[in-house]
Structures are given as C-alpha cells and as structure tokens.
Amino acid sequence: MDTAGHTPSQSTGPWYATWYGVLAVLVVAITVYVGCRMLVFDWYRTPSAAMLPTLRVNDVFFVSKLAYRGALPDRGDLIVFRGPDGGTSIKRVIGLPGEVVVYDRLTKQVTINGDAAELEMLGEYPGYPHGELARETIGRRSHSLLLIRDVARLGGTYDVPHGQYFVLGDNRDSSRDSRYAEFGFVPREAVFGKVISIWHATDDPARAAATPD
Numbered sequence: 001m002d003t004a005g006h007t008p009s010q011s012t013g014p015w016y017a018t019w020y021g022v023l024a025v026l027v028v029a030i031t032v033y034v035g036c037r038m039l040v041f042d043w044y045r046t047p048s049a050a051m052l053p054t055l056r057v058n059d060v061f062f063v064s065k066l067a068y069r070g071a072l073p074d075r076g077d078l079i080v081f082r083g084p085d086g087g088t089s090i091k092r093v094i095g096l097p098g099e100v101v102v103y104d105r106l107t108k109q110v111t112i113n114g115d116a117a118e119l120e121m122l123g124e125y126p127g128y129p130h131g132e133l134a135r136e137t138i139g140r141r142s143h144s145l146l147l148i149r150d151v152a153r154l155g156g157t158y159d160v161p162h163g164q165y166f167v168l169g170d171n172r173d174s175s176r177d178s179r180y181a182e183f184g185f186v187p188r189e190a191v192f193g194k195v196i197s198i199w200h201a202t203d204d205p206a207r208a209a210a211t212p213d
Contacts, residue, residue, distance in 0.1 A: 043199055044080065044088060050169035050176070051090055052146045053125065053133060054078070054212045060200040067194035073165060076141030078195035078212055081186050090195065091177055091186070092143065095158065095166030103179055105155030108147050108172055112138065143213045148173040154180060163188050
C-alpha cells in the first residue's frame with residue numbers, strides 16, 4: 001500500500017510576533033497613552049519659582065484630570081489651568097466664587113469675607129536672599145509660603161465673580177496671579193486638573209512621590 005506523503009503546515013508563530021501584531025500592539029499602546037494623558041492624568045514641569053516652596057523649578061508633578069469631574073475646586077487646591085496667555089499655569093485657590101478677598105501688600109496677610117488668615121513666620125528660607133518661610137492657614141487648610149523681606153507687591157480688595165476663582169502663587173512676592181489685572185480671576189472652565197504628587201525632583205530625590213500641601 002502506498003503511503004501518501006504529508007507536508008507539515010508552516011507555523012507562523014503567535015500573532016503578536018508578526019509584523020502586523022507588533023504594529024497592532026504599538027497602536028493600542030499609543031492610543032491608551034494619549035487617552036490617559038488627555039482624560040485621566042498628565043505630568044508637567046514647574047517652569048518658574050512662582051510656586052516656591054511647594055513646587056521648585058524643574059519639579060515634575062502629576063496632575064489628575066478627573067479631580068473636578070462632578071466636583072469644584074476647593075480653597076487650598078493647587079490647580080492647573082489655561083492662563084490668560086493661553087499657556088498652562090499652576091496656582092493655589094485662595095478665593096472662591098462670590099467671596100471678597102483682601103491682600104495686604106505690607107503685612108502679606110489674606111482676609112476672606114472679613115476673616116483674616118493665620119500667618120506664621122518660620123524663619124529664613126535657605127538659598128533665597130531675604131526669603132522667609134511662612135505657614136498660611138485658611139479655615140481647615142494650611143500650606144507653606146515664601147515671603148521676601150522689604151518687598152511689597154500689589155495688593156487690594158478683590159470681589160470674586162461667580163464661576164471664577166482668585167488664585168495666588170505660594171512665592172507671593174514673585175508671582176503673577178489674580179492680584180494683577182492682566183492675569184485676573186480664573187474661570188471654572190479654564191481649570192483642567194489638580195496637582196496630586198511630585199514625580200521627580202532633581203534637587204532633592206527624597207521629595208519624589210511627595211504630596212504637596
């Protein structure tokens with residue numbers, strides 16, 4: 001009896017080992033990456049000293065883009081928003097919609113609806129000429145500030161419109177913020193994220209993964 005010859009079928013291996021499999025995996029990975037950065041979280045690098053001592057120059061920090069889905073920014077939050085020049089800006093929420101905020105340029109104290117914030121001076125800020133570290137407490141939230149002795153920047157009384165926020169930089173004497181007419185208040189629709197943690201700090205690796213106050 002003749003035995004018919006049998007030619008084994010050629011194996012192409014798993015689908016993901018083929019060129020089209022690798023391409024598919026790459027497309028999915030890019031789509032997930034872009035989608036996450038657009039809708040879930042993103043990261044930014046601190047461009048200036050305006051948020052010292054909380055965020056230092058070149059700190060890389062994570063931003064939650066889900067923080068204000070169904071919620072509003074709260075006093076003390078570090079928000080990321082589209083600034084008046086169209087770029088990305090990071091500041092701290094001080095005044096909420098409908099409030100009256102007073103910033104005293106000489107004492108550097110904030111008053112909200114007649115209630116003065118507590119301002120505790122903590123001593124010299126290392127490496128910053130004439131700088132003093134301070135702790136500001138407004139209601140149940142407190143955070144660190146950098147104040148410069150013998151410098152008196154713009155102050156005044158600010159009526160916060162509904163749907164907008166009064167924001168300040170933590171480096172009060174080196175920040176362009178809601179005290180300045182060309183910067184103004186921040187509309188709710190301009191806010192797209194909240195700072196949640198520091199990812200990378202070149203000058204002090206121990207600060208990595210820290211949650212800013």
